[in-house]
Amino acid sequence: MGDPRILLVEDNCDCEELALRALRKAGFASVEVARDGAEALGKLLVDPAGGPDGEEQIILLDLKLPKIDGVDVLKRIRSDQRTKDLRVIALSASENPAEIERCLSLGVDAVLTKPLDTEALKRTLLT
Numbered sequence: 001m002g003d004p005r006i007l008l009v010e011d012n013c014d015c016e017e018l019a020l021r022a023l024r025k026a027g028f029a030s031v032e033v034a035r036d037g038a039e040a041l042g043k044l045l046v047d048p049a050g051g052p053d054g055e056e057q058i059i060l061l062d063l064k065l066p067k068i069d070g071v072d073v074l075k076r077i078r079s080d081q082r083t084k085d086l087r088v089i090a091l092s093a094s095e096n097p098a099e100i101e102r103c104l105s106l107g108v109d110a111v112l113t114k115p116l117d118t119e120a121l122k123r124t125l126l127t
Contacts, residue, residue, distance in 0.1 A: 004056040004125065006031045009040040009073065010091065011065050018115050019060065019091070026122035037068025041076055044083050058087045058125060060112075063103070071106060078107045089124060091116070 006023065008031055010016040016033060023031050034040035040061070059077065063070035070090065077083045090108040092099060100111045110124045 003028055003030055004058045004087075006058050006060060006125075007034060007040065007043060008032070008060045009034045009037070009065065009070070010060075010062045011035050012062070015062070015091075015114055022116040022118045022121050025118045026125070028125065037065040037070060037073040039067075040065075040073055041068065044077065044086070045080070056087070058089065060089050060091055061108070062091045064093075074106050074108065 006028055008016065008019055008023070010019060010033065016035075020031060020033075032043065034043055040059070044059070061070050061073060065073065068076075074088060074090070077086060077088060087109045088107070090103040090111045091114055092103065092111055093114045094100075095113050103111045112120060112124060
């Protein structure tokens with residue numbers, strides 16, 4: 001099994017570029033981008049299980065998104081039988097412990113603060 005496929009869900013162009021740079025620097029090449037919650041759900045529901053040969057899929061999910069916000073995307077992912085077991089890592093500009101705890105209670109596997117730190121990102125994706 002190779003590197004995981006990553007779906008980066010980010011509506012801010014600057015944050016997207018910084019995240020893509022951090023992912024490349026950390027050695028992750030297979031990254032797809034969705035720029036709002038509706039686009040993310042569309043991509044996930046077309047191919048929810050991963051890629052060829054059972055590649056793992058990881059979602060890097062910004063919480064503040066247009067159309068469908070990140071919290072609602074997360075709830076949909078966790079409530080759908082096809083996607084409920086996908087790894088979801090929340091991306092947040094806030095370091096507020098209450099917000100991080102809320103994310104964890106909603107079922108994210110981890111919370112990373114923006115801008116993304118390459119080493120923290122790599123550790124999180126490889127665990």
